[in-house]
Amino acid sequence: MLTLQALKDWGANVDEGMQRCLNNEAFYLRMVGKIKDDAGRMDALGEALAQHDYKTAFEHAHALKGVMANLSLTPVLVPVQEMTELLRNQTEADYSAMYDKARLEMNALLSILT
Numbered sequence: 001m002l003t004l005q006a007l008k009d010w011g012a013n014v015d016e017g018m019q020r021c022l023n024n025e026a027f028y029l030r031m032v033g034k035i036k037d038d039a040g041r042m043d044a045l046g047e048a049l050a051q052h053d054y055k056t057a058f059e060h061a062h063a064l065k066g067v068m069a070n071l072s073l074t075p076v077l078v079p080v081q082e083m084t085e086l087l088r089n090q091t092e093a094d095y096s097a098m099y100d101k102a103r104l105e106m107n108a109l110l111s112i113l114t
Contacts (some may be wrong), residue, residue, distance in 0.1 A: 017072035058087035075105035
């Protein structure tokens with residue numbers, strides 16, 4: 001069951017996320033629950049990175065960064081934010097560690113949501 005405590009235990013900055021949602025717990029949890037709809041974007045980011053399609057990878061990373069930042073879902077935000085800044089300039093780099101960390105944290109978040 002999705003709770004504020006489960007998100008805190010995972011590492012989310014729930015207090016900050018709640019402030020953005022006017023301290024409305026039901027609204028915040030509903031918005032976090034919608035992350036399931038963005039799970040495919042993480043897969044698409046991985047595919048774009050594997051193909052060295054940095055323009056498409058940037059679009060996916062930037063969208064994920066926005067969602068994660070607005071809800072203060074820090075464990076996914078940190079590696080996605082790092083990738084976003086490198087991809088903004090289409091930097092040739094080994095993104096595997098950053099992506100693997102983001103994917104791992106996204107999977108952990110998705111398990112909290114179910």
